[in-house]
Amino acid sequence: MGRKSKRSSASGRAGLERMQGSTDRQKRQRKKPKLTSEAGKTDSRGVGGRELGPPTASQACTLVKLDATDWKQPSVLLGCLALLIAFVFSFWQTLQWLESQWRVEPDYSHGYLVIPLAATLLWIRRDTFPGVASQVDLRGCYLILLAVLMRLVGRLGFMDFLDGWAIAPLVGGITWLALGLPAARWAAPAIVFLLMLVPMPFRMETMLSWKLQGVATLLSTATLRICGLPAIAEGHVIWVNDTELMIEKACSGLRIFMGMIALAFFWAATVRRSWIDRVLLMIAAIPLAILTNSARISVTAILYQAFPSESARQTIHDWSGYLMIPTAAMLLWLFKYFWECLYRPVRLTSAGDLLKQKLKNTAP
Numbered sequence: 001m002g003r004k005s006k007r008s009s010a011s012g013r014a015g016l017e018r019m020q021g022s023t024d025r026q027k028r029q030r031k032k033p034k035l036t037s038e039a040g041k042t043d044s045r046g047v048g049g050r051e052l053g054p055p056t057a058s059q060a061c062t063l064v065k066l067d068a069t070d071w072k073q074p075s076v077l078l079g080c081l082a083l084l085i086a087f088v089f090s091f092w093q094t095l096q097w098l099e100s101q102w103r104v105e106p107d108y109s110h111g112y113l114v115i116p117l118a119a120t121l122l123w124i125r126r127d128t129f130p131g132v133a134s135q136v137d138l139r140g141c142y143l144i145l146l147a148v149l150m151r152l153v154g155r156l157g158f159m160d161f162l163d164g165w166a167i168a169p170l171v172g173g174i175t176w177l178a179l180g181l182p183a184a185r186w187a188a189p190a191i192v193f194l195l196m197l198v199p200m201p202f203r204m205e206t207m208l209s210w211k212l213q214g215v216a217t218l219l220s221t222a223t224l225r226i227c228g229l230p231a232i233a234e235g236h237v238i239w240v241n242d243t244e245l246m247i248e249k250a251c252s253g254l255r256i257f258m259g260m261i262a263l264a265f266f267w268a269a270t271v272r273r274s275w276i277d278r279v280l281l282m283i284a285a286i287p288l289a290i291l292t293n294s295a296r297i298s299v300t301a302i303l304y305q306a307f308p309s310e311s312a313r314q315t316i317h318d319w320s321g322y323l324m325i326p327t328a329a330m331l332l333w334l335f336k337y338f339w340e341c342l343y344r345p346v347r348l349t350s351a352g353d354l355l356k357q358k359l360k361n362t363a364p
Contacts, residue, residue: 114194117262117266121189121190121193131182132179133182133183144170147173151166154166165198213252215290215294216290217233219291223295224301227302245300251297256289257289260332277339281339284332288328288335
């Protein structure tokens with residue numbers, strides 16, 4: 001019994017010594033020094049010259065903050081000028097087609113304001129600019145290749161709209177390539193906003209316009225009946241007494257529909273609240289555009305009954321069209337203001353923050 005107890009105690013001491021030895025080896029391995037280069041930076045090789053692995057993406061690419069003087073350097077200005085010249089040369093025919101659509105089609109006359117509004121959007125968000133990547137990010141070439149493919153398909157298929165839509169991925173790819181992914185994410189709202197430059201495909205435009213004509217006819221007829229006028233709808237024609245109102249394509253509300261979508265997207269990109277507020281603002285633009293167009297038709301029909309002369313009716317028709325977009329923009333702003341007042345952001349404060357604030361206020 002005595003020998004067995006001595007052997008067991010000896011084996012126990014040996015096990016403790018082995019455990020202590022392994023613990024000491026682990027501590028020594030943690031304290032192994034890293035080799036440093038002459039510049040004082042950590043070398044990528046560990047003790048014994050073994051590679052520790054390639055640097056991660058966050059280590060390989062850092063963000064650099066640029067001030068106004070950095071952007072005014074001759075190399076930066078020449079690079080931006082060269083990109084602008086190459087872009088205009090490549091998309092010259094597309095830009096000519098877009099300008100003709102803005103000038104001829106009233107539904108897309110807002111195209112002249114898209115580029116200035118996109119630049120304004122970047123200026124408003126300038127305080128959140130993350131910085132420029134320290135090296136080129138080749139992943140931006142994927143978007144550039146997508147833009148090239150879209151242009152090729154658009155040319156071969158005679159789809160001018162697809163050629164115009166290629167502007168957005170091209171600008172996004174160049175931004176990603178030259179400035180880095182964080183800068184591309186920061187500029188994404190303004191880049192997506194460039195899609196408003198391009199008119200919709202003809203089939204989509206025709207189908208949407210036809211649907212909007214039907215909705216405007218039904219809502220306007222119901223409004224006129226509520227106002228006490230004997231209104232009857234026949235297709236896209238409203239009869240009020242002996243007055244015929246034809247809801248043509250120009251009166252479908254497509255112009256105000258596109259303008260409201262562009263304005264809602266611009267305001268949603270500038271709102272620094274939750275994504276729910278931005279989505280609601282975009283959704284609210286659709287019924288507000290439809291209601292504004294129906295109200296315009298109803299008011300026009302009522303004024304036609306009071307002013308039967310052709311010159312007066314022409315003036316009423318023109319001015320109702322001029323006032324339609326400002327009225328819709330005011331309604332959208334009122335909805336935005338009401339929603340922001342109804343749901344204010346709540347600031348979460350801990351007990352420690354409250355105590356610090358109280359001590360700060362009571363301090364002499």
